[in-house]
Amino acid sequence: xxxxxxxxxxxxxxxxxxxxxxxxxxxxxxxxxxxxxxxxxxxxxxxxxxxxxxxxxxxxxxxxxxxxxxxxxxxxxxxxxxxxxxxxxxxxxxxxxxxxxxxxxxxxxxxxxxxxxxxxxxxxxxxxxxxxxxxxxxxxxxxxxxxxxxxxxxxxxxxxxxxx
Numbered sequence: 001x002x003x004x005x006x007x008x009x010x011x012x013x014x015x016x017x018x019x020x021x022x023x024x025x026x027x028x029x030x031x032x033x034x035x036x037x038x039x040x041x042x043x044x045x046x047x048x049x050x051x052x053x054x055x056x057x058x059x060x061x062x063x064x065x066x067x068x069x070x071x072x073x074x075x076x077x078x079x080x081x082x083x084x085x086x087x088x089x090x091x092x093x094x095x096x097x098x099x100x101x102x103x104x105x106x107x108x109x110x111x112x113x114x115x116x117x118x119x120x121x122x123x124x125x126x127x128x129x130x131x132x133x134x135x136x137x138x139x140x141x142x143x144x145x146x147x148x149x150x151x152x153x154x155x156x157x158x159x160x161x162x163x164x
Contacts, residue, residue: 012075012089012161018068019096019154022061026147029058034140044129045119051136052118055111062100065150069096072157079160088160095153099146110139 037050072093079086114135116125127135 008075008078009161011071012157015068015071015075015092016154016157016161018064019092019150019157022064022068023147023151023154025058025061026143026150029054030140030143030147034136034143038133038137044127044132047132047136048114048117048127049119051114051139062103065096065099068153069093072096072153085160085163088156088163092153092157092160095149095156098149102146102149107139107142110135114139
């Protein structure tokens with residue numbers, strides 16, 4: 001294990017743990033919270049509010065993804081500069097940063113529609129119960145794919161850390 005007990009090992013461990021933590025957070029939201037919201041039998045406003053509470057509590061995920069991604073790129077640069085294996089860290093950085101474009105292109109529209117339908121929103125857009133349930137379910141389905149991006153980052157980072 002190169003760089004054992006050095007600041008680079010600590011930095012690599014931080015990104016690996018950060019990536020795994022993000023993946024676990026997304027998993028919990030997708031596998032537990034979203035089905036619970038949909039099975040609650042609540043009215044439209046209640047479903048949307050419950051989704052928003054979970055959504056707003058997970059806003060640390062993109063920030064953590066960017067920080068771990070940038071740290072992986074730093075590690076890739078440092079390892080490449082001294083002739084050590086660096087591709088796993090670069091791949092981990094890309095995997096973590098993929099969360100952002102995926103969210104923008106596939107999930108942001110749903111986010112915007114659901115946020116616009118919040119009862120507290122002055123320019124509220126009223127949704128039917130079926131539409132709200134469909135959007136929240138679709139959000140959960142798309143969020144499922146986001147689990148694997150930071151998980152791949154953690155696996156690639158671990159591979160690079162353990163490669164000789």
